[in-house]
Amino acid sequence: MLQAKVVMALQRLAENPFDTSLKTHKLKGDLTGLWACTVEYDCRIIFCFQEIQGEPEAAIMAIDIGSHDDVY
Numbered sequence: 001m002l003q004a005k006v007v008m009a010l011q012r013l014a015e016n017p018f019d020t021s022l023k024t025h026k027l028k029g030d031l032t033g034l035w036a037c038t039v040e041y042d043c044r045i046i047f048c049f050q051e052i053q054g055e056p057e058a059a060i061m062a063i064d065i066g067s068h069d070d071v072y
Contacts, residue, residue, distance in 0.1 A: 013045065042067050044071050047063055
């Protein structure tokens with residue numbers, strides 16, 4: 001069931017990276033420049049916004065998906 005929740009979170013992220021259900025937030029320290037969102041209690045997606053030449057909107061690139069302790 002976690003896989004289905006990850007897929008749903010990725011779809012929400014693509015539609016609206018700041019959907020309140022994702023709890024999107026900037027990261028600090030060694031992960032400055034990256035963002036995180038919540039899939040469920042102990043599962044996070046680490047991502048960044050990447051500009052694409054000629055495109056009006058930035059792309060979202062997933063960096064890591066895993067438990068809180070694994071990705072931070």
